[in-house]
Amino acid sequence: MDQPHDLKMLLEQVAGGKLAPDDALRRLQTPAEDDLGFARVDLARQKRCRVPEVIYCPGKTVPQIVAVMRALHAARQPVLGTRATPEQYQAVQRDLPDAVYHEAARAITLPLPAPVELTGQVAVVCAGTSDIPVAEEAALTSEWLGARTDRMYDVGVAGLHRLVNRLDQLRRARVVVVVAGMEGALPSVVAGLLEAPVIAVPTSIGYGASLQGVAALLAMLNSCVPGITVVNIDNGFGAGVAAAAINRLK
Amino acid sequence: MDQPHDLKMLLEQVAGGKLAPDDALRRLQTPAEDDLGFARVDLARQKRCRVPEVIYCPGKTVPQIVAVMRALHAARQPVLGTRATPEQYQAVQRDLPDAVYHEAARAITLPLPAPVELTGQVAVVCAGTSDIPVAEEAALTSEWLGARTDRMYDVGVAGLHRLVNRLDQLRRARVVVVVAGMEGALPSVVAGLLEAPVIAVPTSIGYGASLQGVAALLAMLNSCVPGITVVNIDNGFGAGVAAAAINRLK
């Protein structure tokens, strides 16, 4: 899995007697993971992908959440738990008193190992108030990964002036996350006005033929404005990761 | 099936001896139809619903099309054949030299039995050039049913200024038909700017996850702007009928 350059150096060290074959073998095989029994925390992910492992809280017990958070924290990696209920947070906080709950985003974080200066500019736009939890998850994730992030909520296409009045603000973003449920038209309208990359997040808001967000998802995939990319329904976290990765480019 | 009022008059005529029971029976039962063997043309439909029977041409033979057209024409009703190919038209024209082909709308009409003055104002808007055949079918149908009809094509959401520049024109319509494929966002944007009733027509334009127009259909059904109503995919004819019925209200 390693790069030829690293491999070559290692082989030269073996050839030069500076590294025993067994040690080289171990390094070639070293699992970059922390085996907690019920989970193998991928500690190499941050180095490999710039995104540490993240804890998806639904269905996990509090001890499991705490154990993974501790393993990541011990490795001096940023810690984020998504879709956490207030009850989960309260229980987690007993073991990890520094844990912070972000209610609108339904997320738990631990203080970063070192202060990080936010850079660049990400905008997170959403269509209606019901879409805010997903938008907040995107915005929090984006900030947690180091991006300066601007929120613009409740600017749906039913009243276009709300959007048009914020065009200037919108045009300052390097990348824009657009969150919408129901007919999912907002990303098309936004992307038709900007040159920045647009990431569309369908939400499950709607009823009947919204099919729990499938209508919005299909609309976004079929946008008449080219260049929009899409993440899974309600996946604010994924959009935040993508936005931060794009925002990081220099 | 008749109204009590008519029924009562008929019964009084029978009671008064002005009408024989057998004749009354016949009138109560008279099939308002022309039995062509392969089809029973519903000649009462125009009187009942203000829309005569219309010939959906795909899968029909030319003699069948001609026979139904003749039956309707003989009953002095307007004649419209939809989704007709140029080949069908050329063959029909041999038997019905007055027949007119509307290429963009893929439709055949016969001259109306009497000149009709167009009234009211219907607008037909479409998003892209590929949506024009469906939009034309809607516009032609609307006119054929007596509505003055205004066409505004290729004004999709990717370039909103094209739509905004036509707002005045759009606001003159009593009812607006909006035709769009792909993500189907245009009806939401239009309806958010108007007070007229909006009828949305999804088209099968798009590829992959458009699922032959299902994406646009779902988007329109889930519009965040209340009051939009929707017809079947590519159903310009149905939208034209609905628009004309609404436009007719006084």
Added chain:
Amino acid sequence: MDQPHDLKMLLEQVAGGKLAPDDALRRLQTPAEDDLGFARVDLARQKRCRVPEVIYCPGKTVPQIVAVMRALHAARQPVLGTRATPEQYQAVQRDLPDAVYHEAARAITLPLPAPVELTGQVAVVCAGTSDIPVAEEAALTSEWLGARTDRMYDVGVAGLHRLVNRLDQLRRARVVVVVAGMEGALPSVVAGLLEAPVIAVPTSIGYGASLQGVAALLAMLNSCVPGITVVNIDNGFGAGVAAAAINRLK
């Protein structure tokens, strides 16, 4: 977003020194909205579309519902909250004692700022008793937007005489809303007997292969009677808005 006519007048005022550029700018940009923090109430919608913003209650907290209702009421606009539970109503009533609960329609209204005379004639027809909540939502919305509204419930196709006996009453309507679940056949039967525009509302009533109303939705979209238009599953509110908009035409 404004009309050329208004724009021209404004520009002439600027040219004539009657309006300072900054003031003109402000008027061109003025957000016609009330920013409540969690929501931007679109106060211009009533003027633009004849339908004020409406509060969809599920998932909203009572303080949020109350705040939006107050903002609308303060702007002298009619107030409607849909899909409200009795519990939400009771809590809302503590803050807004004038609020009225419409149990069958699951809706909350505040008294209108000024008495309104109902005009025209809308009919709301439904197939079975289980469809009544959706039909009531349509009827209440229609009345709330100023339409005289007639209810005809439990007249499904399983016993056609129930419908036929009401044909006279039905024919008095300028526009008819037809609500049905299961196989969704009622709109086709009704529309085949009338000339008024018909708006079909599929409901999620049924089980198994009704797929939560998708069967009825598809049936209505595929009606053999042309001119029927359709709204989302269970969307009585949308049908009421559309019916009122059509009923308003003169």
Added chain:
Amino acid sequence: MDQPHDLKMLLEQVAGGKLAPDDALRRLQTPAEDDLGFARVDLARQKRCRVPEVIYCPGKTVPQIVAVMRALHAARQPVLGTRATPEQYQAVQRDLPDAVYHEAARAITLPLPAPVELTGQVAVVCAGTSDIPVAEEAALTSEWLGARTDRMYDVGVAGLHRLVNRLDQLRRARVVVVVAGMEGALPSVVAGLLEAPVIAVPTSIGYGASLQGVAALLAMLNSCVPGITVVNIDNGFGAGVAAAAINRLK
């Protein structure tokens, strides 16, 4: 697979020395089939189910069709080939000059081994002219299996009087097959007026959201009139078999 009664008799014959074990074995095992290499014709089906094997022609070569027809004919069983093209018929006729083509039903039959008197009464009703091929397949199959069969075509719900005028005729049937595409409402309306069993056949007629007949299929499965049973889309043959089986009951 045989019945205990037969089994017992056979075993008693063996015990009584009237039947050799090997012969008994052969009878217990005899494959009631004709192995043509590419197919094993199930010659026992007629005896077991009252319906002989039937040849579904699409995708079969003419020699295959002819071979199966000959095997069935040799076993003195009625012969029916469904969904046959005119080209297939012409080629078949060269080898089997007695073969008859039923154009509307797209079927080939051979003359029955012995004349059969049609009994009972099956009605086949269809909604539109485009549904006739499926209705004809049902009617032909029903007759081929011995049922007197009455056809009533083009009596869709868009013009209810066409159906109501034929109620008397309809009420004479012991079982009614109702064929409809688009919104598939006709079976509900028919079944609401009759006490005979109703078999509904959805057709693939329609476009857009008819989803090749799925809309009609779902509508029929969800009928508000209890007791309707349904067959596969376009499956006139299956409906004809079911109708004949029901009609046969005494």
Added chain:
Amino acid sequence: MDQPHDLKMLLEQVAGGKLAPDDALRRLQTPAEDDLGFARVDLARQKRCRVPEVIYCPGKTVPQIVAVMRALHAARQPVLGTRATPEQYQAVQRDLPDAVYHEAARAITLPLPAPVELTGQVAVVCAGTSDIPVAEEAALTSEWLGARTDRMYDVGVAGLHRLVNRLDQLRRARVVVVVAGMEGALPSVVAGLLEAPVIAVPTSIGYGASLQGVAALLAMLNSCVPGITVVNIDNGFGAGVAAAAINRLK
């Protein structure tokens, strides 16, 4: 809605002065229904279709259930409430002490107005123990409509000998209802062995890709054995009505 024969007699009575036009009008219009405010009980259905109205209990209040049951009982019609919970039954019983609860079928009945002798022979077969509630609903309905009914449960295709051992019993039925979830293969296997009409009932038993019974439904619609007809998922009631209607034929 009436037959020509009745109409003619009535018109002759009017012509002969034996019946006043107004009375004739009333008879032509008389709603054969009992208007309970929330519902119009179709009292003519039993006469028209041999099946009285039936109360689908989910979502109905106890007073509603009691009122409809009383209206039907007063009209001397058989009374059946389907999908009733034990709690609904207990509450109903307070008002209608004669009410009987059929636990396995989840149904409530009132004693028939007059004793009825069961006739014919219906068989209800089911694949697994989880399918029993649906099978019992079919069997109870069939008996309630006058059919002698035989139950054969837990004879799925995983152990074919269980089915084969009951072939004799099965062959005595005039019509067979086959209930199965999961892969829905049982109707095909049963129908391949019998000549009686087979009605297939898919159930929602299964998980994952059973899609709540859609897998079984599709399988039954696609059976390789012709003549099987199908009802909606879990619709034991509909199958029972169909079976009784077929069983009634002489």
Added chain:
Amino acid sequence: MDQPHDLKMLLEQVAGGKLAPDDALRRLQTPAEDDLGFARVDLARQKRCRVPEVIYCPGKTVPQIVAVMRALHAARQPVLGTRATPEQYQAVQRDLPDAVYHEAARAITLPLPAPVELTGQVAVVCAGTSDIPVAEEAALTSEWLGARTDRMYDVGVAGLHRLVNRLDQLRRARVVVVVAGMEGALPSVVAGLLEAPVIAVPTSIGYGASLQGVAALLAMLNSCVPGITVVNIDNGFGAGVAAAAINRLK
């Protein structure tokens, strides 16, 4: 259902007078089942298929579970109840104190009638911690049917090194079960590295467009690595049965 060889011997015994016809008849008909009233336990299944009947616990009452377990135990067959809740287990244990609960696999077993030596080698691999319950069900089933079974959990494709580091261990398996939700990519990656048969189990883990496991199911069915076979969503039990059957081959 029996083999010709057995049949021939039996018939010869009858012919030789060693077996009375009635006894032979009984043996030909003997139901290999235990009729518990609500269920017919298929006691022949173990002999026929090497897998005894298994009790799927959801929806069953405790007395039903206990009765079937006792019937199987009395026939000296291994006993397994799947998808059992802790509450069901506790109640079962009161009647069957030897019952063992496997919490991770949500299963109940009774001690085997005789000790069994595990043979061969099955590997069960899963992608994430949320997939463990399904993986454990597969592993437990495989062991319960006599296969030595190796578990390798949390080795998803997001961190390939975790998988690659275990390739040696993986290559020791005769058959590999791979459990994954979300995008279901793990089976393709595993199968591309091995020659052993791979059984893929999609899980319902994921949200939005995972459609409760349908996304993973489709991915596995479409793997670009040939030879992967797939079971139903969350069907760890089925995968365990298949793996044990393959592992048993010599």
Added chain:
Amino acid sequence: MDQPHDLKMLLEQVAGGKLAPDDALRRLQTPAEDDLGFARVDLARQKRCRVPEVIYCPGKTVPQIVAVMRALHAARQPVLGTRATPEQYQAVQRDLPDAVYHEAARAITLPLPAPVELTGQVAVVCAGTSDIPVAEEAALTSEWLGARTDRMYDVGVAGLHRLVNRLDQLRRARVVVVVAGMEGALPSVVAGLLEAPVIAVPTSIGYGASLQGVAALLAMLNSCVPGITVVNIDNGFGAGVAAAAINRLK
């Protein structure tokens, strides 16, 4: 990607000076592939997975097919092209005169580099004559990978005796492939009679609600007989690979 054992040996050779670091690097990186420009033939797949690369012919040009076949043949690997049309074969044969066309399986093979003795026993069963092309693809693939393979065609569940008569033959197989379209019931029936592993192959045979094989696929995934595994619709090749891999186990 290599095993630790190989890695260790290589590292020891480097340490011992027997292998230059650059050579070791090359061996660690050597692409086991043949880069043809338009494709990288994976020559290591046979060694890794026991199945060489196979050419899926649709959409490939003849020169592409020939080039890949030559690359594989040059590496002394068996060559198989699937879904080849007769036209493709004729063109391929001009360049590769040894190529053999298997018409029923729609496949092209080249003579194996060395004669192979078929071992074990695979059975391929199919339901109807229309399923034969898929069954033949499975059987040919299985043989091409070294498995002795027995074909049993046209033994569908509509006539169970055809299957039961072949039970002995079926029980000789180590693994059984069952191919069926329409309702896909055959695998359940077969697996309920055997202890060998069963691989089910749904085919796209059927019409209407078969949804191009989805009905059969769902049925097979939901079989009530545990242990059946499933491949993609019409994927005879995949089933053959899986069967050969299982058959190979000792």
Added chain:
Amino acid sequence: MDQPHDLKMLLEQVAGGKLAPDDALRRLQTPAEDDLGFARVDLARQKRCRVPEVIYCPGKTVPQIVAVMRALHAARQPVLGTRATPEQYQAVQRDLPDAVYHEAARAITLPLPAPVELTGQVAVVCAGTSDIPVAEEAALTSEWLGARTDRMYDVGVAGLHRLVNRLDQLRRARVVVVVAGMEGALPSVVAGLLEAPVIAVPTSIGYGASLQGVAALLAMLNSCVPGITVVNIDNGFGAGVAAAAINRLK
């Protein structure tokens, strides 16, 4: 639609008498479009979004394609026609002799108005040879919009070494487009190894349960690796636009 800054300047010019109200009005309203009758070419799109209008060729006539190309060329904008057949190209070339056909990408371009230096680094990776047309469309689009673009084809997950051997090359990209059909696993594997943003493109390659690319689409939306974004099935053009927009960031 313009920015406040521009608006303010314009208003100040009007106030200062430097601009007549009518001219200001015209500038506020100027349609940035070229009305060709059948289409309104959005000439402002390049300025607004950095992507000029692009011609989707299917369904367009050659004169239409030529007219739009000329309008864009006259406005000195880059010209791209996608999904063009060779026949369309040959006809276009007669009118526009400079037109270039990109066969693998199925695209037509005209020479850019001025030479452009490619910058940054985009990688386009695809899984199989059948995915190349979509990958080429993405790569060509990306280059046409100014991005240096690297192609890496046929590196699917069935042979991971092909991918791993190119990791260095892959890590040089600022953004990676990953194209895959069938199970769509490649984006997950690639994204798990990189920190660059990954855009996934599902293709319609596959058969049966690939559902024309829906399987790959769902898999990509559900990737366990966070941050992957997705475009429509076969939408190489959209992916190229998104990649170029991201690559452009500084």
